[in-house]
Amino acid sequence: MDDYREAQRAKWLRAQAEAENSANASNARASEVATTPSAASEVPSRDVKAPNARRVHILPVFPSSCDQSQRLEILSPVLRTMRANQTPVKTGMFLRPAGYEFVVVKCEPDDAVLSMNTDYFIEGSPLKRFEKVQFICLWDFERTRTDQDATALFQEYINPYFKTLNSSEATSIVSVNEHLQINGFEFQVMAAEPVPPEIGIVDMSTVVFVDWDNTPEFTKIHFVPFQDTLPAAYEYDVFNDYLKPYLTRNKQQSFAMNDQFTFQGVQFKVVCCEPRGERGRIGRKPQLV
Known part of the structure; x- marks a missing residue:
């Protein structure tokens, strides 16, 4: 019995010694890691480099x-200096x-730097400063028009933008029929003076008009697919x-009786809508039949 107890005691002492040695080794490794500079701290911080411009379209400003x-x-000379x-x-x-x-009428990508591989386009009429521009604020079935006055559209969206x-x-450069996203609202350039060309400069001397889109809202509209275009x-x-994916991707699309469109190979036709006889847009709570 005494031999058994002595063997158990020796076994316990060896286990304690091994545990102590393991703890000392772990502490030594932790100390080494703490006193060694990390790889991240050794690498100097670098500014994010702007991408290279692929294409740049440049036009003179009228009357130049x-x-x-x-x-x-x-x-x-100017382009070489900017590139350098x-x-x-x-x-x-x-x-x-x-x-x-x-x-610069267009830079792809925007906010890029010039390189030896940048393509320059300089064709086109001199760009004019628009004297007048007409905007409309579009609505759709996901965002119907509010009771905001058109003056608020100018003061809160167009003017600050x-x-x-x-x-x-x-x-700022805009073109007729262009759509602009401004703080959650979508605006379309309906008209501008002088034209042509239908692209020009909007600056603080431009007289700007803005109003809500007055396209009527359908209460009911009936779309019918052409049977021979449906998948078999x-x-x-x-x-x-x-139908739903098409309408979601074309939220500002207006429709009238007999209009046709195709989405992913399936052709549709508008066979009925209310109110009748008008071109309208799908409202927030329409009846699609």
């Missing part, structure tokens, strides 16, 4: 004008070589698989 064949030659300094280029940016004024875009170094190889739900 020159032959298209001379434009790139006139712009070259890695100056970001964005849509609406003014470029002012001696005696001329140009504007264009103020942020206009300065001595940059401006698998089961489908006409509304959820075709």
Whole structure:
């Protein structure tokens, strides 16, 4: 019995020693890690580099004008300096070589830097400053028009939006029929003066008109698919698989009797709508039949 007890005691002492040695080794490794600088701390922080511009479209601002064949030659000193300094280029940016004024009509991607591989497009009529522009605020079945006065649309959306875009170094460029997303509302450029061209500059001297879209709202509308365009190889739900996705992607689409459209190979026709005889838009709670 004494031998058994002595063996058990020796076994317990060995286990205690092993546990102590393991703890000391763990503490040593933790101390080493704590005193060694991390890889992240050794790497210096770097600024995120702007992407390279693939394409840049530049036009003179009316009345500044020159032959298209001379434009790139006139712009070259400015563009070389911007490329060397890695100056970001964005849509609406003014470029002012001696005696001329140009504007960046489009930069892809926006807010990018020029590189040796950037393509420059300088074709087109000089860009004019629009004297007047008419906007409408669009509504759809997910966001019907509110009781806000049209004056509020100008003061709370249009005016602040264009103020942020206009300065001595940059401006805002719009085209007729263009859609603008402004703080959750969608606006469309309905008309502008002078035209052509139907693209121009909106600055703080432009007279801006804005109103709600007055397109009537349908209470009922009946869409019918053409049977010979429906799939035959698998089961489908006409509304959820075709009609609803189309209407969701084309929320501002207006319809009239006999209108036709095609979505993913299935052709539809408007066979009935109320009120009749008008072009309208689907409202928030329509009856789709």
